Amino acid sequence: MQSQDVVPPSPASSAAGPVVGVEQAEAALVEHYPRLVRLAYLVLPSGRGRSRRVLTAHSLVQRALPRGRTPAPPIPAQRAGRDGDPGYALLRLQVLRTALGRGARLPSPLPRVWGLKLFPRSGGADELALDQRLNALSGPARAAHALRGLERLPDGDVREVLAAAGVADVDAALEEADGIPDPYRLLDSPEFDPCALQARPTDLLRRRRRLKAALVGGAALAVCGTLLALPGDGWGPDGAAAPPYARNPAAQAALDPGKLTRVSPTAWRTSARTDFSVWPARGDRTGDTALLRRALAVWARPGEGVRVSATPGTPSGGPAGPPRLLYAGTVDTARVVVLYDGLRLARYAEPADGTQGAVLDLARVDGAGRAGSSAVVLSRVDGNVRYLLAPWVREADQRDLREPGSQATALTFTDGVTSPLASPALRSGPCASWNVLRLTDGTGTRLVTDLGELVPAHLTAGRPGETREASGAGALRTWAPYACSLSAMRSAGVRSVNAWAFAEQPLPDESGEAAWVCTRAETWRGDGARVLAQFHTPGGRLGAVAAKAESAPACGEREPRVLAGVLWKSGSGTWYLLAAGSRDLASVRATGGVEGSARGRLLAVRAENGARADLKGTLENGRSIDGLN
Structure with a gap:
C-alpha cells in the first residue's frame, strides 16, 4: 500500500541517464555504504524503536543493489566526492524510494539479529531534540531535510530527487522541512550513525523461557497466556x-x-x-x-x-x-x-x-552533597527546561552568565517544580546568552547550569582548593567571557565546573592587558575531567580557547598549576607567541617553531603565523611542568 505522500515515479522523473552496471553499483555501495545507511536511518520514522530502525536501514541499503544494468537517474550525485557518480545517484534514489514506501507500512518482523539489540551511540540534548522534531515530520519532509543537510544538495536538486523517488507534493515536503531550526551539522552526529553501534543482549531469561516453551508445546503456551492475563x-x-x-x-x-x-x-x-x-x-x-x-x-x-x-x-x-x-x-x-x-x-x-x-x-549521583543535589531536570520542551528543586531551596531565579551586571529574574516553583526557563543545552546557533539557575537556601546562594544531563552542573570560581560559589559579583565577572565555553562540556557527565583566573598579561604594542582563565569540568565518575585554558583580550566579548586537555590533573586540587600559550596578532599586524602560567612558575621556555624564554610566569615572543611551539615551565621548587596542548 502506498503512502498518501508517495506515488510511483512518473516516466518524466525516471528518464534514463547513464547506464549503471551491477559492478559499478556494487563499488558505489561499498564505498559509500555508511552514508547511504545514515540517509536511510534519517528518513525512516523513529517510532519503530532504535534497534529495528538500524536493522531496517541496513536492509534497505543492501537491497538497493540492482539486478542488472540499469539506467541511472539524471540527478546530480552528492557533492564533495560523488559528483559524476551515476552508481551512487542510482543507489541513493532506490534507498529513498524504499524508505519512503516503508515509512507508510507496519514494521516487518525481519530483519532481526537474534540475541542482540543494536543501536547507535546516544548523542546529547540537541540530537535528541532534533530526532523528536524529525519524527514529527512526514517521510518526504525528513528526506528533504537529509538531502539538504547530509547530501548538501541545493533545493533544485532536492526537488528532482524527491520527484524521482515518487513524492507527490515536493513543495509541501520542502516547506515542512523548513520548520526544522537545527543546524545540519547534527546530521553527522554519532546519534544518527547506524554503522557505529552499541550492542546489548536481549532478555536472556526470556530467550531461555522461549526454548522451554517450544519443548513443552501447547501446555507452556497455556501457562504463558494465564500469566500474561494476571494483574501486575x-x-x-x-x-x-x-x-x-x-x-x-x-x-x-x-x-x-x-x-x-x-x-x-x-x-x-x-x-x-x-x-x-x-x-x-x-x-x-x-x-x-x-x-x-x-x-x-x-x-x-x-x-x-x-x-x-x-x-x-x-x-x-x-x-x-x-x-x-x-x-x-x-x-x-x-x-x-x-x-x-x-x-x-x-x-x-x-x-x-x-x-x-x-x-x-x-x-x-553518588557522593552528591548539598550543592550536587539541589535540582533535577524534570522536562525539556520547546527550548525550555523545568527543574524539581530540593526541599531546602528557598528562592530560585535565572540570570544570564554572559551579563554579570544584569538583574536576575525570579522563578516561581510549586511543589518543588519551577516555571520554565530557557535552556542553553537546547539552543542551536551562535551563543548570545547563557542562562543559569541561581538557588538560595539557608547556607548561601549557588549557580547551576543545564548541560544536557539529568542533574545540572554546579559552577564555582577561584584557585583550586580555594574555590567559592560563582554567584558573587567578582566570580560573575570572571565567568562572563567564558560562559559559552560550557557548550563544550555538554553530555559528558559533568558534576561541577570551576573558572580560575590564573594570570593577567600585558600585551605587546601597548594593546592593553589580556586575561587567562582555566575552566575545569569535574565528572561524577571521578575521571575524564575536561580542562580548557582560555585567553581574553581587552574589548572582546568572548574568550578564545588556547589549549585543552582530557583527564589531565592541571587546574585541579591535585595539580593547582597550569601553563598555556596562544598565537596572537597585534593591531600593527605583528604575530606573537604569548604564554602565561600560574603564580608559582619561576620561568617559561618555548622551543620548536618558536624559540624564547623569560623569567617569571609570562612570555611574549615574536612568531610567524601558524607557528607551533612546545612550552615548558619551571616551578620555584625546581620541578618542571609542560604546557597544555
Whole structure:
C-alpha cells in the first residue's frame, strides 16, 4: 500500500541517464555504504524503536543493489566526492524510494539479529531534540531535510530527487522541512550513525523461557497466556518494558511500587545528610500505582521502543532493591517519575496519552552533597527546561552568565517544580546568552547550569582548593567571557565546573592587558575531567580557547598549576607567541617553531603565523611542568 505522500515515479522523473552496471553499483555501495545507511536511518520514522530502525536501514541499503544494468537517474550525485557518480545517484534514489514506501507500512518482523539489540551511540540534548522534531515530520519532509543537510544538495536538486523517488507534493515536503531550526551539522552526529553501534543482549531469561516453551508445546503456551492475563505481571501492566525476568524475591521487591521508599517531607531538617536520600516524594501522581509499576519495570528492562540515555560511567540495569520515590506527576505534556537508588537517579517519562515513545534517563549521583543535589531536570520542551528543586531551596531565579551586571529574574516553583526557563543545552546557533539557575537556601546562594544531563552542573570560581560559589559579583565577572565555553562540556557527565583566573598579561604594542582563565569540568565518575585554558583580550566579548586537555590533573586540587600559550596578532599586524602560567612558575621556555624564554610566569615572543611551539615551565621548587596542548 502506498503512502498518501508517495506515488510511483512518473516516466518524466525516471528518464534514463547513464547506464549503471551491477559492478559499478556494487563499488558505489561499498564505498559509500555508511552514508547511504545514515540517509536511510534519517528518513525512516523513529517510532519503530532504535534497534529495528538500524536493522531496517541496513536492509534497505543492501537491497538497493540492482539486478542488472540499469539506467541511472539524471540527478546530480552528492557533492564533495560523488559528483559524476551515476552508481551512487542510482543507489541513493532506490534507498529513498524504499524508505519512503516503508515509512507508510507496519514494521516487518525481519530483519532481526537474534540475541542482540543494536543501536547507535546516544548523542546529547540537541540530537535528541532534533530526532523528536524529525519524527514529527512526514517521510518526504525528513528526506528533504537529509538531502539538504547530509547530501548538501541545493533545493533544485532536492526537488528532482524527491520527484524521482515518487513524492507527490515536493513543495509541501520542502516547506515542512523548513520548520526544522537545527543546524545540519547534527546530521553527522554519532546519534544518527547506524554503522557505529552499541550492542546489548536481549532478555536472556526470556530467550531461555522461549526454548522451554517450544519443548513443552501447547501446555507452556497455556501457562504463558494465564500469566500474561494476571494483574501486575506480563507485558500489559508494564507498558514499554520488555517481558519480565524470572521471579525471585529480590527482583520482585525492587519492582513493586508498594515497596517504594518514601521520606517524610521534614526529614531533611533533622538529617545529618543533605542529599537525594532526604528528598520527599512530590507530584500529583505519587499514588498512581500503574504509572509507578511501569517506571520500575522499564528501569529494570527497557523495551526496544524506549529511548534510553545514561551519563558516562553510569551503571545500567535496574535497582538492586526498592528505590526512593522523589517525584511522580504530570509535567507539560508528559507523565514523569523520578527515582533514586543511592547511586543513580532514574527519570522515566511517557506521553500523557500512552506509553509509545517512553524515555528513560539514568545519571550517577553518588557522593552528591548539598550543592550536587539541589535540582533535577524534570522536562525539556520547546527550548525550555523545568527543574524539581530540593526541599531546602528557598528562592530560585535565572540570570544570564554572559551579563554579570544584569538583574536576575525570579522563578516561581510549586511543589518543588519551577516555571520554565530557557535552556542553553537546547539552543542551536551562535551563543548570545547563557542562562543559569541561581538557588538560595539557608547556607548561601549557588549557580547551576543545564548541560544536557539529568542533574545540572554546579559552577564555582577561584584557585583550586580555594574555590567559592560563582554567584558573587567578582566570580560573575570572571565567568562572563567564558560562559559559552560550557557548550563544550555538554553530555559528558559533568558534576561541577570551576573558572580560575590564573594570570593577567600585558600585551605587546601597548594593546592593553589580556586575561587567562582555566575552566575545569569535574565528572561524577571521578575521571575524564575536561580542562580548557582560555585567553581574553581587552574589548572582546568572548574568550578564545588556547589549549585543552582530557583527564589531565592541571587546574585541579591535585595539580593547582597550569601553563598555556596562544598565537596572537597585534593591531600593527605583528604575530606573537604569548604564554602565561600560574603564580608559582619561576620561568617559561618555548622551543620548536618558536624559540624564547623569560623569567617569571609570562612570555611574549615574536612568531610567524601558524607557528607551533612546545612550552615548558619551571616551578620555584625546581620541578618542571609542560604546557597544555
